[in-house]
Amino acid sequence: MAAEAHTIDALGQFKLAPALGGIGGSVNFTNSNLMMLVAGLLVLALLYYGARPRAVVPGRLQALAELCYDGIYNMCIETIGDEGKRFFPFIFTLFFFVLMGNLLGLLPFSFTFTSHISVTFALAALVIVLVTVVALRIHGMHFFSYFFPAGAPKLLAPLIIPVEIISYLSRPVSLSIRLFANMVAGHVMFEVFASFVVMMAAAGAVGTVAAIFPMALNVALVGFELLVAFLQAYVFAILTCIYLHDAVHLH
Amino acid sequence: MRPMAPRPRMWLRRPAFLSATALVGSLMPAAAFAAEAKEGMPQLDVHHPLFVSHIVWLVIIFAVLYRLLSSWALPKVGEVLEMRAARIAEDLDAAREAKTEADGAVAELTQATREAQASAQAEIGAAVSAAKAEAASQSAVLNARLDAQIAEADSRIAAARSAALGALRQVATDTAATVVTRLTGSEPDSFTVDNAVGAALAARGHA
Structure with missing residues (x-):
């Protein structure tokens, strides 16, 4: 997508555009939402076709579906505790929505919806609202003791309480920026190095040969981005689990 | 405190650091191109x-x-x-x-x-x-x-044995009577012979 005038349009890939033709356009359905839809359908298809054989000795697809189920289930139980069972579908949805968004974004000509801060912040806000609601439901007004650790000197309350409140409120910010920044960084680097390849190839024979280097870098970057895709989805999910653990058990 | 927190959190620091470095490293060359400066990131375009x-x-x-x-x-x-x-x-x-x-x-x-x-x-x-x-x-x-x-x-x-002994006495008596008759010519008194045979048998131990 290198522009003709020897500039690199590294951010053009993040532009929202209408998708699904006239019908999509009339309801303001975007290319980003289309990938969300695909991500959701892929997750549902994986579970549906994975669970369909109902075999005692699973095949490959069933083993994959069971691995996904068991992996997230164990993460919920281990991190949140027994109450984790109730949040398992939510954590599962969150993890696979983010993971599929990250992975789909690596395909050429697709769109990475997790590279939009509005999307990641919406998810993070959902998490923090859920965490707060859960904490208030379980502990009632006692929840607010969370902002003042037991045993801390009373004199320090004016200092500790604002710090704790800021730390609590910065959770959705760090949660959303971490994912957003990771995805943006990866895709900007792809775009920049890919543009280098095109521009160097246009510069002549020597440039064409030298263009192998940014090309090789991009190949290595794909592997790295695959790791990041899994890692960031995992981080998002496990941090949500930790926040839920705090909400359920307070301190 | 939080029993589960230390493990994942320690673990998180590395990717966060990596991503921060990656972001700085990648945005710097991108920022070098003036075309971006005018429009800014599409993600932040709230309008x-x-x-x-x-x-x-x-x-x-x-x-x-x-x-x-x-x-x-x-x-x-x-x-x-x-x-x-x-x-x-x-x-x-x-x-x-x-x-x-x-x-x-x-x-x-x-x-x-x-x-x-x-x-x-x-x-x-x-x-x-x-x-x-x-x-x-x-x-x-x-x-x-x-x-x-x-x-x-x-x-x-x-x-x-007793039968034989009884027969022996009879034979001895008859023999004695016959011997006496032959020698003397007169038949001896049977009672006397019998007594003599009895005495002779008793002397030899045969009652």
């Missing part, structure tokens, strides 16, 4: 006509996905896992049952063998003692018969 609808559709898609996963897709997989766990538990129970059964059978077999050995021993003992008793009774009968035969033979010998 984009699709900005709000983008999030509305996100919420709709996420909510529908959550609903479908929690009430349809995940229970299906959970069911399969539960089914397998139940099946395995069932098989284990069956195996355990079979093992107890086998153990019982082995114990029964051992018991039966022991009993059979004991009864065989007892039977052998009984047979031996019965044989011994029979042999003893048989030998007693045989001894009695032999004793009887011996006694009979003894009595027969005694009878024959």
Whole structure:
């Protein structure tokens, strides 16, 4: 997508555009939402076709579906505790929505919806609202003791309480920026190095040969981005689990 | 405190650091191109006509996905896992049952063998003692018969002996009478001869 005038349009890939033709356009359905839809359908298809054989000795697809189920289930139980069972579908949805968004974004000509801060912040806000609601439901007004650790000197309350409140409120910010920044960084680097390849190839024979280097870098970057895709989805999910653990058990 | 927190959090620091470095490293060359400076990041363009609808559709898609996963897709997989766990538990129970059964059978077999050995021993003992008793009774009968035969033979010998002795006295008396008649020419008194023979026999020890 290198522009003709020897500039690199590294951010053009993040532009929202209408998708699904006239019908999509009339309801303001975007290319980003289309990938969300695909991500959701892929997750549902994986579970549906994975669970369909109902075999005692699973095949490959069933083993994959069971691995996904068991992996997230164990993460919920281990991190949140027994109450984790109730949040398992939510954590599962969150993890696979983010993971599929990250992975789909690596395909050429697709769109990475997790590279939009509005999307990641919406998810993070959902998490923090859920965490707060859960904490208030379980502990009632006692929840607010969370902002003042037991045993801390009373004199320090004016200092500790604002710090704790800021730390609590910065959770959705760090949660959303971490994912957003990771995805943006990866895709900007792809775009920049890919543009280098095109521009160097246009510069002549020597440039064409030298263009192998940014090309090789991009190949290595794909592997790295695959790791990041899994890692960031995992981080998002496990941090949500930790926040839920705090909400359920307070301190 | 938080028992689970330290492990994942320590673990998180590295990727966060990596991503921060990656972001700085990648944005610097990108920022070098002036074209970006004018427009800025599309992600921060809140006045984009699709900005709000983008999030509305996100919420709709996420909510529908959550609903479908929690009430349809995940229970299906959970069911399969539960089914397998139940099946395995069932098989284990069956195996355990079979093992107890086998153990019982082995114990029964051992018991039966022991009993059979004991009864065989007892039977052998009984047979031996019965044989011994029979042999003893048989030998007693045989001894009695032999004793009887011996006694009979003894009595027969005694009878024959006395008969022989009686005959000897008669022969001696007749011979003496005949000798006396031949020598003297007159028949001797039978009473006197008989007495003399008796005295002679008594002298030789034959009553």
